[in-house]
Amino acid sequence: MGKRVVITGLGVCAPNGVGIKDFTQALTDGKSGIRHHSQLEQLNFGCQVAAEPLIRDNVLNNYFTPLQQRGLNASGLVYGVIAGVDAWKDAGLSANTSSEPFWDYGVIFGTGILGVDKFRESIYLVDEKNVRRLGSTTVIQTMASGISAYLGGILGCGNQVTTNSSACTTGTEGILMAFERISNGKAEIVLTGSCSDSGPYVWGGFDAMRILPRNFNDQPTKASRPMSATASGFVPGSGAGALVLESLESAKKRGAKIYGEVLGGEINSGGQMGEGSMTAPNSIAVQRCIRNAVINSGIAAEDIDVINGHLTATVKDSLEIKNWSVALGRSGTDFPYINSFKGMIGHCLAAAGSIECVAAVLQFEEGMVFGNVNCDDVHPEISAMVANHKIPQKTIPYRPKVIAKASFGFGDVNACVIFAAFND
Numbered sequence: 001m002g003k004r005v006v007i008t009g010l011g012v013c014a015p016n017g018v019g020i021k022d023f024t025q026a027l028t029d030g031k032s033g034i035r036h037h038s039q040l041e042q043l044n045f046g047c048q049v050a051a052e053p054l055i056r057d058n059v060l061n062n063y064f065t066p067l068q069q070r071g072l073n074a075s076g077l078v079y080g081v082i083a084g085v086d087a088w089k090d091a092g093l094s095a096n097t098s099s100e101p102f103w104d105y106g107v108i109f110g111t112g113i114l115g116v117d118k119f120r121e122s123i124y125l126v127d128e129k130n131v132r133r134l135g136s137t138t139v140i141q142t143m144a145s146g147i148s149a150y151l152g153g154i155l156g157c158g159n160q161v162t163t164n165s166s167a168c169t170t171g172t173e174g175i176l177m178a179f180e181r182i183s184n185g186k187a188e189i190v191l192t193g194s195c196s197d198s199g200p201y202v203w204g205g206f207d208a209m210r211i212l213p214r215n216f217n218d219q220p221t222k223a224s225r226p227m228s229a230t231a232s233g234f235v236p237g238s239g240a241g242a243l244v245l246e247s248l249e250s251a252k253k254r255g256a257k258i259y260g261e262v263l264g265g266e267i268n269s270g271g272q273m274g275e276g277s278m279t280a281p282n283s284i285a286v287q288r289c290i291r292n293a294v295i296n297s298g299i300a301a302e303d304i305d306v307i308n309g310h311l312t313a314t315v316k317d318s319l320e321i322k323n324w325s326v327a328l329g330r331s332g333t334d335f336p337y338i339n340s341f342k343g344m345i346g347h348c349l350a351a352a353g354s355i356e357c358v359a360a361v362l363q364f365e366e367g368m369v370f371g372n373v374n375c376d377d378v379h380p381e382i383s384a385m386v387a388n389h390k391i392p393q394k395t396i397p398y399r400p401k402v403i404a405k406a407s408f409g410f411g412d413v414n415a416c417v418i419f420a421a422f423n424d
Helices: 020-029 038-042 075-090 116-127 138-142 146-155 170-183 200-208 248-254 283-296 317-328 349-366
Strands: 005-014 034-036 049-051 105-111 189-196 239-247 260-269 306-308 337-339 402-409 413-420
Touching: 005 020, 005 075, 005 170, 005 189, 005 248, 005 349, 020 349, 038 200, 075 105, 075 146, 075 189, 075 239, 075 349, 105 146, 105 170, 105 349, 116 138, 116 200, 138 146, 146 189, 170 189, 170 239, 170 260, 170 349, 170 402, 170 413, 189 349, 239 248, 239 349, 260 283, 260 349, 283 317, 283 402, 283 413, 306 349, 349 402, 349 413
Parallel strands: 105 189, 306 337, 306 402
Antiparallel strands: 005 239, 005 260, 034 049, 189 239, 260 413, 402 413
């Protein structure tokens, strides 16, 4: 039996709210962070709406020194540092000011791609033979592990400091990696999360694939429609989410606030076999991932009362619901409450799992199930499997005990984590 692992800190830099207070209010109210981007219109994108965090003027001074801000042009790194440092502080932890690292504290913070704008800037400077103008921070802004290295240095962590990258499953996978390390006694506290860059150089490839909605450029807040009959593609997003995971013993010793507990989960791949491909899930693997997450967490399928799905507002939403129903053996009025936050924040790519896990856990704290935005016309295939009242259109008062959160990513990779309200 491994150590119990609890959540003692949360941080977020999301399109509809930067900081836990604003983010919670936005989720409660169904506030969208999806906006029209004139730059995408000027670049002839088919989809000209996207979701990115709005960072207030001078806020970077709270997270970066003047020297660190010099030449800073990596949005994902900025989002990740804001979310990560906020989560650390929320857990009642301080940066290390001693002469030795915190040997039992680590960082597992993922990303899909980091510093695209900085990388583009660097390419032009190299081509123009101005290499010396690149500056000393170019490397850390453009290497994938720059975010975990940055946070590890700011906080002074001496345990594992690493970056994981598994497309849309990155954030959820990172939580399970941190959980396993603490559960196995290899660390006491791990800051985990994920981040994703903003901008046309990240979003352009998806627009070229024609998997983004093109009919809502004049109605940006209506564009992302998970589980809806009128869903027409996912809205690209960006940002970061962060959670502090900690052994229960350590949390009790510190007198830390506990948001919830991580019971376990599962990570797997469909191998891009059968109906699985680079962009489509292998349903057998998805169902196996969910079932094993339940088994590994020591619960029964009927214990789950809320699901936060991946549900990207594409044609695969109905298939995802079917996989949940088959894996859990539940349907109709017996199906758990289910929501997707992508109607408000879009699909934040590598940051999606962590931002959505933060939101899922907040439902314990708030005693609510946050509503599904833009799902007033539930897809008929979904209605045939799930009672409509289990897909709340607006936030409802309900105190969940067990929440299942899953992310399914490019490359046919899957992750499912089980959270529980803390019970000593």
